[in-house]
Amino acid sequence: MIEQVQTQNIQLLNSSFDVLEILSKHSISGVEFDSSMRSSATRCHPGTRQSILQDIWYWLGDNQHVDRLLWLHGPAGAGKSTIIQTLAEDAESSDRLAASLFFSDSTTSGDENFIVATICYQIAVKISCYRDFLAERMRANPRILEKRLREQFNELIVRFFKENPNTELGSVRIILLDGLDELASLRHGDQSTMEQLLALIVHLHTITSAPFLWVISSRGEHSIRRALSTSQTGFTEWLVPADSVDDVTLYIQDSFSVIRQKYPNLIHPDWPSDGEVSMITTAAGGLFIYASTAIRFIDDPRRKNPITQFAHLLSLLDTTQANQLIDKVENPFLPLDRLYTRIMVHIHHSVLPDTLQLLGYALFKQDTMNAWTLVSASNVLAYERHTAYSALEQLGAVLEIPNVDQAEDKNFRIFHSSFAEYLLSPVRSGDFVLDMDKANTHVWWCYLRILQDANDTGPSMHIHSLYPIQFRSLLPRRTLAATCKHQPDLDPW
Structure with missing residues (x-):
């Protein structure tokens, strides 16, 4: 069977187009700047972030580059991803974008093998001579994409520029990696993938x-700083501040203008007052x-009452909340926490326990679970x-909730990690804290319930036929095999 697959791959490698097809099957889905899975991603609001964008483009346009890597870092909610999204769109429109990868908390450890x-x-896709080179390398070794990260990088990227030192790629040369701190391995305390990737990037430009x-x-992760600081070549480092008052003011004023236009019969042209906007x-x-969270809350399409x-x-802004747990000195994001609390x-x-269970499912970080559509969550729970x-209807300001006709295919997800951080901190969220130990335990008990249901149906029953979702995406094969070993006739697939 393996020989047959390898033969098919070699046959496919007879054309550059087929190389793209094979690479596509080994790529991480949904990470490109224009992916349909990132439909909610937005570029910088017109007139905002102009200074930092101009600085970045000046850096990118400097022909006397010593450093080949620019690291943008800053706190959650500072707008880093929006800046990178804007760069990607503008670079693509000017034929300068080589690649873009937007990592998120849905990126799994398995995905990292395909970086x-x-x-x-x-x-x-953009460079034909590079496409031909990849066809040659993959024809010589059809299993190169199964190698470790270092071997893939050296064989498929470093080798090309070693063998073709004078190759002109034209203007296509910008590669954007957003949310490097969201690598699943880094979230689980393993820094090796991130450190290796950064080391390979830096080494590429050394040799x-x-x-x-x-x-x-x-974010300003110490592990990323350490990895870059140990490199033999330099890098440029810029902080994306979380205090862009003028830009945020412009965004809020423009957003209120859009809301007024949306509800001309409901809202007076002078709404809101300057004092209210100032607040x-x-x-x-x-x-x-x-x-952005405040505007979503005000312009919630489910309520239609801004x-x-x-x-x-x-x-909320006018009064000190009775359940306020920390003061502004201890928590610089207290206004955000107040909004989330509201x-x-x-x-x-009566539905809060269900809400927290669903949020816990959305934050469930186990590598073995890669399906978290609203349908899959409902079935498991x-x-x-x-x-x-x-349970979710009040969370439109912080959660992307698919329409009923999309619930089987679209993930429900938290708009921004700052809300997840709020939920996970008992000091910040108080009565709404999400105990992930309990949430994880509950999910696994639900898995066991599903397996028990399958066992109760008797021999030769396919587990995935019991539930209207792709069951194999919910449980690891080893878990199914271990649980079903006392019924050898039970086929989990």
Whole structure:
């Protein structure tokens, strides 16, 4: 069987187009800047972030580059991903983008094996001579994409520039890596993949004349700083501040203008007052994630009542909450926490346990689980559709909730990690804290329930036929095999 697959791969490698097809199958889906899986990603609001964008483009346009890597870092909610998204769109429109990878908390450890193939695929789409080189290398070794990260990088990227030192790639030379701190291995305490990737990037420009310019973004992780600092070549480092007051003010003012246009019969042209706008811009403190979350709360399409929503928000800003647990000195994101608390307060106490269970499922970080659509969550947690939607209906400002007709295919996800951090901190979220130990335990008990249901059906029953989702995407094969070993006739697949 293996020989047959290898023969098919070799046959496919007879054309550059087929090389792209094979690379595509070994690429991480949904990480490109224009992927449909990133449909909610936005570029910088017009007129904002102009200074840092101009600085980045100046750096990218400097023909006397000593450093080939620019590291943008800053706190959660500072707008790093939006800046990288804007760079990607503008670089693509000017034919300068070689590749873009946007990592997120849905990126798994398994995906990390495909980082090199993902970069190679995007470059090969644009550069025909590189496409031909990949065809040659993969024809010589059809299993190269199964090698470790270092071997793939050296064989498919470094080798090309060693063998073709004078190759001109034209203007295509910008590679963007966003959310490097979201690598699954790094989240689990393993720094090896991140350190190796950065070392390979830096080493590439030590031993070759590769024309690439890399822009990576992350929070200010000490591990990333250490990895870059140990390299023999330099890098440029810029902080993305979380206090862009003028930019956030412009964004908020423009957003209110859009809301007024959306509801001309409901909203007075003078709404809101300058004083009310000042209150929200002051509370945002230049933090884009606060401003965007506030606007989502005000313009919640499920409620269609921005005046009432804004009044709720103002009441939060006007008063000190009884359950406030930390003061501003201890928590610079206290205004954001207050907003998240206000959103959570609207969840009825009768459905709050279900809400927290669903949020726990969304944050469940086990590598063995790669399906977290709303349907999969409902099936695993044994919720009816109406129960799941009832539990989530108040969270439109912080959660992307698919429509009913998309619930089987689209993930439900938290808009920004700052909300997850709020939920996981008992000091910040108080009564709404999410105990992930309990959440993880509950999910695994649900898995065991599903397996027990399968066992109870008797021999020769396919487990995945019991539930209207792709069952194999929910449980690791080893878990199924171990659980079902007492029934040898039970076929989990």
